[in-house]
Amino acid sequence: MTADEAASGSPAPVQERQDAVLRAVRELEQHVARGGWDGPVRLFALVRTVGALERDPALADRLPPDVVSAARADPEHLTLVEQEDLPEASSLGDLLGGLAWPPTVDGAALVTERIVLPPSVEEQMPADPGEAVEWAAAHPARREVRLAAAVLRDGTNGCAVRARDHDLDVDVAVGPDLAAPTGARVIDASGSYLLPGGIDPHTHMQFPFMGTVAADDYYTGTAAALSGGTTMIIDFCIPGPQQSLLDGYRQWREWGEKAVSDWSLHVAITWWSDQVREEMGTLVAEHGVNSFKHFMAYKNALMVDDDVLMHSFTRCRELGALPMVHAENGDIVWLLQKALLEAGITGPEGHALSRPPEVEGEAANRAIMIAGAAGVPLYIVHTSCREAHEAIARARANGQRVYGEPLIQHLTLDESEYRNKDWAYAAARVMSPPFRSKDHQKSLWDGLTSGSLQVVATDHCAFKTEQKRMGIDDFTLIPNGTGGIEDRMAVLWTHGVNTGRLTPSEFVAATSANAAKIFNLYPQKGVIAPGADADLVVWDPAATKTISAATQHSNIEVNVFEGMEVRGLPVITLSQGKVVWENKELKVQRGEGRFVPRPGTAPVFEAMKIRNELRRPVPVQRNPSVHVTP
Ligand code: URQ
Numbered sequence: 001m002t003a004d005e006a007a008s009g010s011p012a013p014v015q016e017r018q019d020a021v022l023r024a025v026r027e028l029e030q031h032v033a034r035g036g037w038d039g040p041v042r043l044f045a046l047v048r049t050v051g052a053l054e055r056d057p058a059l060a061d062r063l064p065p066d067v068v069s070a071a072r073a074d075p076e077h078l079t080l081v082e083q084e085d086l087p088e089a090s091s092l093g094d095l096l097g098g099l100a101w102p103p104t105v106d107g108a109a110l111v112t113e114r115i116v117l118p119p120s121v122e123e124q125m126p127a128d129p130g131e132a133v134e135w136a137a138a139h140p141a142r143r144e145v146r147l148a149a150a151v152l153r154d155g156t157n158g159c160a161v162r163a164r165d166h167d168l169d170v171d172v173a174v175g176p177d178l179a180a181p182t183g184a185r186v187i188d189a190s191g192s193y194l195l196p197g198g199i200d201p202h203t204h205m206q207f208p209f210m211g212t213v214a215a216d217d218y219y220t221g222t223a224a225a226l227s228g229g230t231t232m233i234i235d236f237c238i239p240g241p242q243q244s245l246l247d248g249y250r251q252w253r254e255w256g257e258k259a260v261s262d263w264s265l266h267v268a269i270t271w272w273s274d275q276v277r278e279e280m281g282t283l284v285a286e287h288g289v290n291s292f293k294h295f296m297a298y299k300n301a302l303m304v305d306d307d308v309l310m311h312s313f314t315r316c317r318e319l320g321a322l323p324m325v326h327a328e329n330g331d332i333v334w335l336l337q338k339a340l341l342e343a344g345i346t347g348p349e350g351h352a353l354s355r356p357p358e359v360e361g362e363a364a365n366r367a368i369m370i371a372g373a374a375g376v377p378l379y380i381v382h383t384s385c386r387e388a389h390e391a392i393a394r395a396r397a398n399g400q401r402v403y404g405e406p407l408i409q410h411l412t413l414d415e416s417e418y419r420n421k422d423w424a425y426a427a428a429r430v431m432s433p434p435f436r437s438k439d440h441q442k443s444l445w446d447g448l449t450s451g452s453l454q455v456v457a458t459d460h461c462a463f464k465t466e467q468k469r470m471g472i473d474d475f476t477l478i479p480n481g482t483g484g485i486e487d488r489m490a491v492l493w494t495h496g497v498n499t500g501r502l503t504p505s506e507f508v509a510a511t512s513a514n515a516a517k518i519f520n521l522y523p524q525k526g527v528i529a530p531g532a533d534a535d536l537v538v539w540d541p542a543a544t545k546t547i548s549a550a551t552q553h554s555n556i557e558v559n560v561f562e563g564m565e566v567r568g569l570p571v572i573t574l575s576q577g578k579v580v581w582e583n584k585e586l587k588v589q590r591g592e593g594r595f596v597p598r599p600g601t602a603p604v605f606e607a608m609k610i611r612n613e614l615r616r617p618v619p620v621q622r623n624p625s626v627h628v629t630p
Pocket residue numbers: 204209326430431432433459461480481482
């Protein structure tokens with residue numbers, strides 16, 4: 001549609017016009033595909049100024065005048081703008097960054113506003129953008145599209161990328177330097193989606209826990225992650241009670257030096273003192289830690305009480321850091337454990353029985369209330385049951401910023417696993433909270449579909465069978481934790497996207513974008529956009545495999561998803577612009593992962609600061625010598 005049409009006052013229905021332009025865009029792309037890819041490019045912007053001018057009147061100065069007048073005539077205006085008409089430097093990221101809607105979408109169905117054409121096509125195409133659209137629409141279509149990915153080693157220039165349309169609305173994404181530089185590799189991603197690399201914000205590599213140490217270290221754990229399309233982990237530094245947070249942090253940084261993917265750290269608060277308060281400040285200000293985890297379970301070890309929660313949450317508010325909780329009532333778990341052992345239940349089934357949904361629901365509700373009283377947002381890790389999910393949904397409906405993280409294990413595996421006759425099989429699945437019944441699984445899926453739960457993680461904390469055997473006579477001594485990092489994305493795609501519970505874009509939100517936003521990594525991570533890290537996954541929705549410990553990269557001999565058929569796999573993973581997983585092979589160098597600092601005070605905290613200030617308690621001014629009541 002042209003600006004004139006828009007101004008004429010009789011535009012076609014918005015959806016129809018948008019569809020027409022988008023169809024034309026596809027035709028153009030397909031034409032490009034037939035013509036190959038050869039050299040300098042020309043940029044077009046498909047600019048949708050939906051209500052943008054009302055939201056940002058200054059935008060009028062940055063957009064071409066005809067777009068402005070068309071947009072004024074029709075707030076839903078959608079038009080094609082040529083590069084020459086775009087403002088100075090014509091960085092679409094800059095231009096569109098000014099719009100109140102994002103220039104890119106965090107999804108697999110990438111909506112982007114750029115079309116890249118080689119000169120051969122450019123020559124034939126009418127100069128007028130409106131005519132160009134019509135011209136393109138008249139060209140015969142070809143469904144198969146080949147697209148080029150110019151991958152630069154240093155990771156700063158991003159990629160020109162494209163995935164087959166799969167009948168998506170628009171599916172082109174282009175990096176800032178589009179011409180493939182000499183020697184650059186061109187990746188043919190036909191038939192695949194291109195996704196931002198996965199982020200797993202809940203892992204425990206090399207974690208000293210329950211008398212042993214998790215078997216995947218930062219090398220094997222992050223390598224396994226890359227093979228599954230996860231290009232960044234946020235692990236936990238967990239200093240013990242009385243230990244300095246800074247000492248713990250230094251220790252974990254040292255352990256993490258061998259990581260092959262990017263990584264970052266949350267820090268756990270396991271006790272309270274002035275020193276802890278002080279060190280939290282140092283971690284945020286100087287070490288890129290912006291989230292603090294609190295265990296409400298693991299009595300006599302990591303557990304903290306309400307007093308510590310309130311102190312720490314309040315400190316988090318001052319620092320602009322996000323408090324997180326492992327929500328299980330550790331006192332009740334402890335009593336139930338004792339009762340079960342006394343009743344002669346010593347096997348792994350006792351683990352699940354000692355941690356019923358009530359203990360999680362109670363703790364989730366309590367943590368939410370404490371966060372509300374402290375005026376901070378809250379992130380609840382491994383949300384596994386209906387009670388906890390409903391507490392989160394209720395709080396959100398009440399205007400509280402509470403985020404919920406189901407694990408891929410809880411979404412797909414159920415409590416019957418603990419009744420397996422093979423002790424080692426059942427013990428391998430011991431984790432906290434335990435797997436739940438199908439009713440709870442449904443609640444978690446519903447939360448992901450509806451948006452009341454935001455992030456799918458793994459809590460990857462892998463132990464070998466010999467380590468699990470520490471609890472052969474007493475389930476309370478079985479080290480808690482399972483693997484999952486290399487299967488998270490494939491299992492979620494299989495059970496989420498292939499079943500229609502999630503769109504591809506919702507899949508990206510749950511596996512990458514939401515974590516990036518919540519933990520203040522966005523838009524460095526979690527999106528394909530100019531300036532973002534070139535962590536990318538070529539995702540083949542048709543690729544299949546049967547999950548098996550025999551072929552996994554994780555350093556243990558079991559896999560909780562053993563035998564599961566998945567459809568949808570990462571066929572190529574890029575980390576920092578480098579191909580690290582391809583043809584089922586890892587190409588990684590020990591230590592090439594970077595520690596990614598995360599600054600405090602994400603936008604949410606700015607907003608909450610204002611809210612808190614507006615609600616600041618004020619005393620009543622009284623003059624004791626004057627009685628106002630009769
Ligand atoms: O509770 C956790 O998050 C850690 C310590 C790993 N283990 C587990 O069972 N979830």
